[in-house]
Amino acid sequence: PQLGTAVLRAYRGCRSVADARKAFEALAEEHRDLVSWNAIISSYTQDGQCSVAIGLFQRMDLEGVKPDKATFIAVLDACADIASLALCEIVHGLLDPELQTDIVVATALVSMYGRCGSIDRARAAFEASAAAERDPVLWNAMVAAYTQQGQGREALKLFREMQQLGTYPDEQSFIGVLSACSHGALAEEGWDIFVSLGAYDGVEVTQDHYSCAVDLLGRAGWLDAAEDLARTTHVEAN
């Protein structure tokens, strides 16, 4: 286990996944524990080499290492990238029912199905989570799924519902809802939300929020306003 940990430290310093892989393969099998499998699989997912990640996941199973929550999160992410609904469903089917209701796993499922174009399955995964545990990250994933389907109004509705049900939005919630508005021809609604940002204590208004607002105005055809805001932003950013 100590050796596995040392190799993991090396992974972080590796600029290339290939180097990490060499280190991983050099480990004796008894030192390849769950965490080192998870680390190498997620390195591939993050590097965009998703079919390699899936292949390692299969090999892990062959070697008798039982996947946990972190494994599935990396693999679900790989499935999302490959965008094959069939593959998504296979991996989803391997999840313990107990794990499916985990908030972090549910978020990965929502995101995966959203990115694969299956809004119904995304919604089902959302609904399968315990309502009391829903946090802004999960809500944001669901909002993004609607946006990806071109359902801006639904995305906006969900953003409001999140707050009505007592979940306080975070920075990303605003990025998500502003982009929903911008892609869904909901410029007025989006602008109102942007203007309201300052009233949310604890939410730090960033350059990214301004970029979203500029995008929103630009797509709505309000080019002068977009340009003005972009100029103002540069001043405020310093």
Add this chain to the structure above:
RNA sequence: GUAGUUAUGAG
């Protein structure tokens, strides 16, 4: 020690 949402732009 590994793990969830992220628009625009850039590559």
